[in-house]
Amino acid sequence: MSIAVYPGTFDPVTYGHLDILRRAAGVFSHVVVATTEAPQKQCLFSLEERLSQLHQAVEGMHNVEVRSFQGMLVDFVRSLGASVVIRGMRETTDFEYEFQMALMNKRIAPEVETVFFVTALDYLYLSSSLVTDIALRGGDISAFVPSFVEDAIMRKLGKG
Numbered sequence: 001m002s003i004a005v006y007p008g009t010f011d012p013v014t015y016g017h018l019d020i021l022r023r024a025a026g027v028f029s030h031v032v033v034a035t036t037e038a039p040q041k042q043c044l045f046s047l048e049e050r051l052s053q054l055h056q057a058v059e060g061m062h063n064v065e066v067r068s069f070q071g072m073l074v075d076f077v078r079s080l081g082a083s084v085v086i087r088g089m090r091e092t093t094d095f096e097y098e099f100q101m102a103l104m105n106k107r108i109a110p111e112v113e114t115v116f117f118v119t120a121l122d123y124l125y126l127s128s129s130l131v132t133d134i135a136l137r138g139g140d141i142s143a144f145v146p147s148f149v150e151d152a153i154m155r156k157l158g159k160g
């Protein structure tokens with residue numbers, strides 16, 4: 001069985017992430033979508049809230065599991081008996097960061113491969129913080145996130 005891990009902050013999960021996840025679930029027999037604390041970011045949602053949103057988002061995806069992890073990603077990947085990390089690639093600006101992270105993970109865990117999915121054109125420009133910013137300024141975010149995420153953002157921003 002080929003197990004792949006799709007890690008991210010998912011603050012919040014967007015249709016761009018879900019597009020990558022669905023496509024990965026079509027390629028690998030089991031996909032673990034995994035989130036973690038992100039001390040380097042000022043997250044809008046807590047880890048528990050992000051986990052709960054992910055659980056709702058993957059409903060109906062039979063070979064997808066939601067997990068959180070602490071510590072190093074590659075240790076989590078190894079603990080699952082997995083050997084693939086999935087990442088989405090949107091544009092060239094993602095490349096440097098993703099390349100560095102993939103190489104560092106490879107240095108630490110040579111048996112773990114990073115597999116990139118090129119984002120769907122519709123989501124090329126999408127990012128979690130951009131969605132939150134649009135919501136903060138009163139814009140319509142319904143094309144970018146599921147309705148339960150939209151509601152959660154509105155509540156969080158005191159606009160619900």
Ligand code: COA
Pocket residue numbers: 007008009010011014015016017020036038071072073074088089090100101102104105119123126127128129130
């Ligand atoms: N569609 C829409 N947005 C996307 C996207 C897609 N397909 N792919 C990435 N993004 C956006 C996210 O929305 C996010 O936007 P934001 O910066 O505006 O919030 C941004 O790209 C990056 O987010 P994400 O994909 O969630 O990755 P991340 O950089 O937040 O997550 C971890 C990085 C968690 C995977 C990484 O830090 C990690 O592995 N941490 C564990 C500790 C560790 O092992 N460190 C050593 C790593 S070498």
